[in-house]
Amino acid sequence: MSDLKDTASGTASEPDGPGGTDGTSGTDGASGTDGASGTDGPVSPTGAVDPRLLVRQEGLKGFLHEFTRRVRGGELGSLPVIVGLIVIAITFQSLNDSFLSASSLSDIAVYTAGLGIMAVGIVFVLLLGEIDLSVGSVAGASAALWAMLSVTHGMNDWLAVLMAITAGGVMGLIHGFFFAGVGVPAFVVTLAGFLGWSGVQLWLMSGEGTINTPLDSVVADLTGYYFSDKAAAYAVATVAVLGYVGSLLLDAKRRRAARLPYRPNSEIALRATAVAVLAYAVAYVLNEPAGARGLPLALVIFLVILVSADFVARRTTYGRQVFAVGGNAEAARRAGINVEKIRITVFGIAGMLAAVGGLFIASQSGGANKGLGGDNTLMNVIAAAVIGGTSLFGGRGKIWSALLGALVITSIQQGLNLQGMESDVQFMITGAVLLAAVVIDSVSRRTQKTAGRT
Amino acid sequence: MPNEPVLALRGISKRFGAVQALTEVDLEIRPGEVLALVGDNGAGKSTLVKTVAGVHTIDEGTIERHGAPVQIHRPHDAQSLGIATVYQDLALCDNLDVVANLFLGNELRSAAILDEVGMEKRAQELLDTLSIRIPSVRVPVASLSGGQRQVVAIARALIGEPQVVILDEPTAALGVEQTAQVLDLIERLRERGLGVLLISHNMADVQAVADRVAVLRLGRNNGVFPVRETSHEEIIAAITGASDNAVTRRQARTTEKNP
Numbered sequence: 001m002s003d004l005k006d007t008a009s010g011t012a013s014e015p016d017g018p019g020g021t022d023g024t025s026g027t028d029g030a031s032g033t034d035g036a037s038g039t040d041g042p043v044s045p046t047g048a049v050d051p052r053l054l055v056r057q058e059g060l061k062g063f064l065h066e067f068t069r070r071v072r073g074g075e076l077g078s079l080p081v082i083v084g085l086i087v088i089a090i091t092f093q094s095l096n097d098s099f100l101s102a103s104s105l106s107d108i109a110v111y112t113a114g115l116g117i118m119a120v121g122i123v124f125v126l127l128l129g130e131i132d133l134s135v136g137s138v139a140g141a142s143a144a145l146w147a148m149l150s151v152t153h154g155m156n157d158w159l160a161v162l163m164a165i166t167a168g169g170v171m172g173l174i175h176g177f178f179f180a181g182v183g184v185p186a187f188v189v190t191l192a193g194f195l196g197w198s199g200v201q202l203w204l205m206s207g208e209g210t211i212n213t214p215l216d217s218v219v220a221d222l223t224g225y226y227f228s229d230k231a232a233a234y235a236v237a238t239v240a241v242l243g244y245v246g247s248l249l250l251d252a253k254r255r256r257a258a259r260l261p262y263r264p265n266s267e268i269a270l271r272a273t274a275v276a277v278l279a280y281a282v283a284y285v286l287n288e289p290a291g292a293r294g295l296p297l298a299l300v301i302f303l304v305i306l307v308s309a310d311f312v313a314r315r316t317t318y319g320r321q322v323f324a325v326g327g328n329a330e331a332a333r334r335a336g337i338n339v340e341k342i343r344i345t346v347f348g349i350a351g352m353l354a355a356v357g358g359l360f361i362a363s364q365s366g367g368a369n370k371g372l373g374g375d376n377t378l379m380n381v382i383a384a385a386v387i388g389g390t391s392l393f394g395g396r397g398k399i400w401s402a403l404l405g406a407l408v409i410t411s412i413q414q415g416l417n418l419q420g421m422e423s424d425v426q427f428m429i430t431g432a433v434l435l436a437a438v439v440i441d442s443v444s445r446r447t448q449k450t451a452g453r454t
Numbered sequence: 455m456p457n458e459p460v461l462a463l464r465g466i467s468k469r470f471g472a473v474q475a476l477t478e479v480d481l482e483i484r485p486g487e488v489l490a491l492v493g494d495n496g497a498g499k500s501t502l503v504k505t506v507a508g509v510h511t512i513d514e515g516t517i518e519r520h521g522a523p524v525q526i527h528r529p530h531d532a533q534s535l536g537i538a539t540v541y542q543d544l545a546l547c548d549n550l551d552v553v554a555n556l557f558l559g560n561e562l563r564s565a566a567i568l569d570e571v572g573m574e575k576r577a578q579e580l581l582d583t584l585s586i587r588i589p590s591v592r593v594p595v596a597s598l599s600g601g602q603r604q605v606v607a608i609a610r611a612l613i614g615e616p617q618v619v620i621l622d623e624p625t626a627a628l629g630v631e632q633t634a635q636v637l638d639l640i641e642r643l644r645e646r647g648l649g650v651l652l653i654s655h656n657m658a659d660v661q662a663v664a665d666r667v668a669v670l671r672l673g674r675n676n677g678v679f680p681v682r683e684t685s686h687e688e689i690i691a692a693i694t695g696a697s698d699n700a701v702t703r704r705q706a707r708t709t710e711k712n713p
């Protein structure tokens with residue numbers, strides 16, 4: 001085409017991620033920067049490449065150049081959240097030097113896991129451009145069901161956990177059915193769910209009021225078990241780093257073989273170093289300082305869910321279809337995608353993950369009760385997804401934003417708890433952070449428009 | 455006939471509530487031929503396209519492919535019959551990149567896992583053979599210009615190796631240079647032996663690339679003309695339904711004056 005005025009600043013290549021939504025890793029501070037065509041890569045058949053394109057420089061220099069170009073253009077990626085986390089850490093540490101202590105950090109890790117798992121479900125729903133207001137009630141009702149089956153009725157613990165998660169999934173599927181099958185707006189359906197499922201929760205708990213978690217139960221272990229063997233944390237860190245580097249190398253090799261632009265080794269090394277430093281730092285902090293209890297099981301479960309959900313979202317047809325429906329549902333339908341099926345299953349996933357989150361809350365608070373999942377659970381989950389950078393308008397976001405957002409919210413809560421501040425201040429500060437996240441998102445989106453990107 | 459229709463519509467009717475959008479419409483699309491479909495706003499052109507594409511189901515009539523009647527109930531049915539449609543509104547997902555849009559609904563994969571490398575390679579090759587220039591196949595479609603989006607939508611229709619391509623007003627929103635490129639692209643489709651149904655408002659476009667032109671008026675057939683032997687005015691007359699209109703009158707006057 002000859003008319004390229006508004007795209008002349010496009011990058012040469014973005015080798016992975018469904019369009020515009022890369023998320024190789026939300027933890028390396030550079031996750032918004034996947035433009036990795038190296039001019040040292042083989043030149044692809046040039047017919048389709050516009051000569052006015054800015055061509056990436058070689059290797060590391062090109063990577064850094066590309067990174068600054070993107071930040072100037074407003075593609076901030078996960079940068080604001082990471083800066084925010086650093087600011088939070090410095091602030092609270094200077095107020096109270098137990099903030100970065102071993103026990104405080106492992107509390108943050110465990111609380112982040114429960115919140116983050118529910119937020120992963122909400123990220124899927126937000127990717128569709130919808131909202132789920134029922135998270136807290138589904139969590140509460142599922143936890144109540146588990147407690148009743150396992151503790152009151154003496155059912156096998158594993159079976160009861162499975163039943164609770166299935167029940168959460170079914171609740172989500174019901175929302176999905178009324179939304180996608182009947183055509184009621186998701187906002188209203190899940191609002192009805194919010195009321196209805198908390199009614200179910202009250203009814204299930206009506207005999208007892210509170211059911212305490214037995215010490216030897218699976219649910220108690222969810223947040224109570226720590227791998228005291230130091231090798232566990234280092235092994236998980238090693239697996240994570242090797243898996244990450246392996247996937248990058250494999251990707252580069254396949255792209256090279258197909259004569260497509262690929263990531264230069266220098267960039268892979270840089271990314272690998274960043275991930276390795278982070279992974280081993282976390283493992284060290286969980287293992288070594290005085291009072292450290294080792295790797296929490298909760299964190300392992302969360303990471304497994306996070307990595308699998310990220311894989312599904314970015315690498316499978318299902319994930320591609322979720323992004324397509326969120327971007328343009330009518331186009332997705334005309335492309336032969338079963339839009340109803342995608343919508344219903346996404347709400348099912350959100351319900352299932354809400355149920356897992358409910359079991360985490362029951363584990364942390366020592367049991368199921370009438371109020372579990374009430375108060376601010378729902379708002380924290382949605383705030384986590386949005387603070388992490390998932391758009392409320394559908395089709396844009398990353399699964400990793402659940403981790404980053406949950407980390408921000410939990411860190412603030414932990415810091416304020418250590419200061420002995422009550423919920424009033426906590427709510428106000430969390431509200432302000434949420435607002436800041438949305439403002440940054442809106443402003444950076446406007447900058448991106450002028451820079452010719454969306 | 456040496457050139458059997460690859461797709462034939464026989465007596466197609468479609469109504470929306472009180473609106474009878476199509477009444478017993480017949481149409482034959484032949485391989486290696488560009489058939490233009492013209493008509494006033496609201497004549498039912500887009501509706502006809504959507505019935506063939508499986509977006510709307512037909513109320514009456516039959517659709518034949520190579521002479522055999524076929525059923526089209528869903529977009530997927532049309533795709534598997536080798537009918538590809540470029541909609542007037544393009545039906546692209548702005549948030550996805552060019553590769554993802556090209557393969558949407560037809561992803562290359564092993565099991566449920568996407569073959570990104572394979573798709574990107576084929577996308578490059580397809581865009582190259584069509585001489586389509588896009589800054590990168592990995593930019594989101596939202597960042598492309600109108601003309602680029604149009605050619606991406608056309609390229610998308612070709613991914614499944616269709617036999618019939620239907621284009622609904624592909625040049626309506628384009629500038630002169632971009633229109634020329636889309637028309638070039640349509641000629642390349644004809645050279646590849648595809649049957650092309652081109653819906654257009656623009657007579658100049660129709661006369662530039664079409665072999666035959668079918669006129670739709672108020673949801674009914676109003677004649678099929680070979681483009682080379684038909685004047686602009688005759689087609690306009692069929693569109694407006696008036697052999698007695700401003701153009702024909704002027705024409706008549708001038709021919710009277712200079713016999």
Ligand SMILES: Nc1ncnc2c1ncn2[C@@H]1O[C@H](COP(=O)(O)OP(=O)(O)O)[C@@H](O)[C@H]1O
Pocket residue numbers: 470471473475493494495496497498499500501502
């Ligand atoms: N989904 C629909 N529901 C109701 N009426 C429709 C629908 N689609 C088209 N129509 C009506 O059908 C007629 C033909 O429209 P259309 O096919 O879009 O015309 P064209 O593309 O020729 O301009 C119009 O009167 C329009 O209002």
Ligand SMILES: [Mg+2]
Pocket residue numbers: 499500501542
């Ligand atoms: Mg139309």
